[in-house]
Amino acid sequence: MAGRTNTPGQSVSQRLLAILGCFDVAHPALSLTEVARRSGLPVSTARRLIGELHGWGGLERLDDGRYRIGMRLWTIGSLAPQQRGLREAALPHMHDLFQATQENIQLTVPEGDQALCIEKISSDKAVPTQTHIGGRLPLHATGVGKAILAFSGKELLASLAEEGLARLTPYTITQPGRLTAALAEVRRTGLAYSHEEMTLGAVSVAAPILGLDGTVRAALGIVAHSRTALDRLAPAVRTAALGIARSIG
């Protein structure tokens, strides 16, 4: 009886949500077969539910037959409250920072044991990154992640350490003791660095955006070529992050 239940309502809506959950930054377009595989649903069920989502405007069909998230879900998602105020307060500061540096500017918020990118400004000249709006970044290996982790409860670091700190490049900090020391320095200076710890060739500097009660609301970071002198960018990032914190009050 696995996968079946006497309350078909519950089961069907969970299947529908499972289909939406198949799509992410790494998988923005999926075929019916891929949706069925990723959701664990029979192809016939996936086909019917995709059809309903498509009819409602939640999915769009591409010319090659694959599906993408549609305008209707974008519109509904844009109603999510936290992002709204924070983004609107942050964007002017992010553009100032971009104009001054011409580097990748990222705004991220804590989400579970990762950092979620909610806004990004970039240009063709900036170093390529793996970051997209709606994408997630590891806390231990990125500037924005460390800025969040340093101002989060100790339990978060402990749980990350227990899961194991994944080695993403030869420079990733994978020893909890070294990470703890680095985070103390972040708290002392208000600045967090990543020296090719996430991506070879890219470095970053970030600053936390703290609420009035001292909790970390977000982190603002710059990602640049590894040849960049981050010391030159750090005061600008810190200034912009403080400006955003003041705007959100």
Place this chain on the structure above:
Amino acid sequence: MAGRTNTPGQSVSQRLLAILGCFDVAHPALSLTEVARRSGLPVSTARRLIGELHGWGGLERLDDGRYRIGMRLWTIGSLAPQQRGLREAALPHMHDLFQATQENIQLTVPEGDQALCIEKISSDKAVPTQTHIGGRLPLHATGVGKAILAFSGKELLASLAEEGLARLTPYTITQPGRLTAALAEVRRTGLAYSHEEMTLGAVSVAAPILGLDGTVRAALGIVAHSRTALDRLAPAVRTAALGIARSIG
């Protein structure tokens, strides 16, 4: 048998989507009772489906017991393709325009018989508007709307005229003949105006963003106090709109 069906799967997923559809810019937070009323579902059904959406992260519960769209739907919605490229191309131009004018800057796309706002930059000093990201604007009464309407098929204007052009202020153009003439002028000049036709005290100037094939992809507009000399702003709006069109290619 109205409202019931022999294919409970179809029915349940449509009910779940109906619950999501209750939320919009004018109704970003709703109680269980309000969701039931707006969706036409029995309270018990609404309660169960809201519970599922909440457990999945699609809805968040506020302290007063109402619900709002949650982070998970924001993340999934951010995968919608059109908005992504257009927004990223447009934002730098929008910020240039904002820095030069300090007025409300709006980016909208055609959606059915309305204009959907997908990005907005504003400040405390700018005139208050009714526009929010994810919100919709009438085509016949706004600068961005007329910029879209002027470059859409004649069928769209005909269907709007048939529905009736709603009078939103004493200055709204409600006669199809006058609107047709105004749209011809928009096509000739590449600029669309609204003179307190949407909101008393606010005027706007907008320009279409056309694809290489001549179809209208979006419209960029400024909304300002009615005392503003729009002629001074018009070349800047047009320039920025052409810059965005070039960026998206």
